[in-house]
Amino acid sequence: MKTRGFEIVTKYADDVSLPVRSTKSSAGYDLAAAEDFVLPSIWKSGFLKVLWLIRHGKTVNENELTQANKILKPYLIPTGIKAYMQDNEFLLLANRSSSPLKRGLILPNGIGVIDSDYYNNQNNEGEIFIQIVNFSLKDQVVKKGDRVGQGIFMPFLTVDDEKVTSSKRVGGFGSSGK
C-alpha cells in the first residue's frame, strides 16, 4: 500500500527524474526545474524607473506600471512532479539554502504548501510549481534539471470537533476562492 511519494506528471513522462534526498539525513527531496528559464532581475530598469518616479512624486503611466509589475510577478517553475501523501500530511516547499546566497533567488510566498488533495486534481494533475523571484542584480539562468527547491513531507494537526468541509479541490493557487 503506497503511503507517500512522488510521481512524474504525464506531460513530462520520460523527461524528468523523481526527486531524491541529497544525503542520508537530508530532510528535503530536491525539486528540479523541468524546463530552462531565464529569470529577469527584479531590479530591471523598468521597475527602478517606476520606483524613482513614485519617490519623486511624478506621474507613472499605466504602461510603465504594467511593465514594472511584470518584473515583480514571480515565475512559476514547473517541476513535472506530483506528490501523494496521507490526508493529514502536506509537502512543505522550501527554498534551497544556497539559492538566495549564490543566486539571489527567493520564494515570494516564503514556503509553499502542497495539500494532499492537490494530487491528481482535475486542473493540472497536481504538478508542483515553485514560485521564484530573482532578487539579484543580473538575470539568472535556470537550466532544466537545476534543483530550485526542496519538498519535506510533514504531518499537520487540526482543531477539536471541526466542521469538516466537503468541498473538493479542483486546482491550485487560489482554486478554493480568494
Ligand SMILES: O=c1ccn([C@H]2C[C@H](O)[C@@H](COP(=O)(O)OP(=O)(O)OP(=O)(O)O)O2)c(=O)[nH]1
Ligand atoms: O508554491 C506553491 C504553492 C502551492 N502550490 C500548489 C499546491 C497547493 O495544494 C495548491 C494551492 O496552494 P495554496 O493553498 O498555497 O494556494 P491558495 O491560494 O490557498 O489556493 P487554494 O485556495 O487552492 O488552496 O497550489 C504549488 O504548486 N506551489
Ligand SMILES: [Mg+2]
Ligand atoms: Mg490553500
